[in-house]
Amino acid sequence: MNEAGPLPQYLVQRYHGWRATAFLENRVWYRRLAEDGQHPRAMVIACCDSRVHVTSIFGADTGEFFIHRNIANLVPPYAPDGQQHGTSAAVEYAVNTLKVAHLVVLGHTNCGGVQGCHAMCSGHAPALEEKTSFVGRWMDILRPGYERVAGLPPERQIRALEHQAVLVSLENLLTFPFVKNAVASGDLSLHGVLHDIAEGTLQQYDNQVDGFVPVV
Template sequence: MIISCCDSRVHVTALFGAEQGEFFIHRNIAALVPPFQPDGDHHGTSAAVEYAVTALKVSQVIVLGHSSCGGVKGCHEMCLGHAPELEKTESFVGRWMDLLRPGFEQVRDIADENARLEALEKKAVLVSLENLMTFPFVAERVMDGSLALHGLWTDIGQGGLHIYDAKADLFVEA
């Protein structure tokens, strides 16, 4: 399974040299995964994760972030107070990007705006990986070794691919 941004510039199958139908792909704004919340509300991403892990029995889940992500930039602007439209209660995008607010707080002090945005794009991947582990059926399969989670970030302008190395706590070039 690949959880990717809905940005049309992120062509998942081409990035991996895969054929159509080889991956179970779920796309949403900024490739975010919410935490496990069985509250009866509609959760498209949570439903896709549940189906992939419990019904399809996928062995790998990849969260794929990317450079120049509009969703992440929106979160950045919202957290800086520059996007009042996203602060409105009825903003679906704003409430979705609330998932990334804690990540913003961790990169807020990076002085260079471009470096801060890239750090927040990568932080979005990590937030999603952390939230995946709140799903009991994901955590159980990770613990028994039948499921692996991976965080990737691609530079869509340069074409580079970076993989999150949990031991080093950083993204390294693939």
Template sequence: MTEIRPLPTYLVQRFHGWRATTYQDNRAWYRRLAQSGQHPRAMVISCCDSRVHVTSIFGADEGEFFIHRNVANLVPPYNPDGEYHGTSAAVEYAVTSLGVAHIVVLGHSNCGGVKGCHDMCRGHAPELEEKSSFVGRWMDILRPGFQAVAHLPEDEILQALEKQAVLTSLANLLTFPFVKTAVDDDRLTLHGLWTDTGEGGLQQYDPARDGFVEV
């Protein structure tokens, strides 16, 4: 594959800096992690957005979180059709192989994927309506969520839809039989969060209030 190129110099320099400092200072810890395997307590499903830094938000170390990232932190409904399902595979592995105790769905402010869904549902993104659009077909998962917030004032819809993405994913998680069984057996708990990336805020879904409240 002649199109493949070496890493940019700045990334190589950053790697060597990490190896000489963070790794060198914690070499025994990294080796223990490598040899003993991973035993994360939680799976976090978050957005691909580069501004969402899951481990920084929670001060997590290596080995603590099993992290899966995709556009708009969405989980599709359970659908064992034999096709490719990266998110579903990650959920299956986390629950049935790693035995995580928690699954956290983390949404965020100013989500580009959610904005794409909004524009598509408003008829302002014909390119996402194309059958060949991977993003558009992925955001179809969130279309019912748009209907739930479309009645709101225009300046409130996007943030409400970002939170609907979290709720949609939580509802879809419960369509996976192994997730539902683990929840019913009290071996697994589900959590819905939304973070304001600019203000550093964090909200969690409270089913008693049927809404998001500050953590």
């Protein structure tokens, strides 16, 4: 594999800094994690966006969250078709093997994936319509959400679609039989959250009002 080279120096320096401080100060804890395995209380499905720092938002320690990230924090519908499904595999492992108690879908504002979906579905991104576009085919998952917001005033559609990225994922999670069964038995709870990057705030879906409310 001649194309793969050494790490950039800034990453090397940060690694040495981490190992000399955070790792050494918590060496017993890291050794315990290595020997005992992971026992996360929650799974978080978040966007790949570098501005969404999942562990910082919730003040999580190493070993506390099982985190899966993809473009626009989407979960596809249950589809055991023999194809490769990274997100579905992560959900299956978290629920069936790790027995997480909580599954959180974490969306965010100013999401490029959501904006791309909006552009594609409204006919302004023909490149994403191509069958060869991995991003476009992934964002097809969110098309039902776009259809729900398409009738809103244009200035409200993107924010509404960011919420839909969370809701569509929650709906699709319940198409997985093992997720639905775990929720029905009370062993698993589902949560939908939207993070405002600029304000540092969280909104969560409240089924009592069928909408998002501030986390207080």
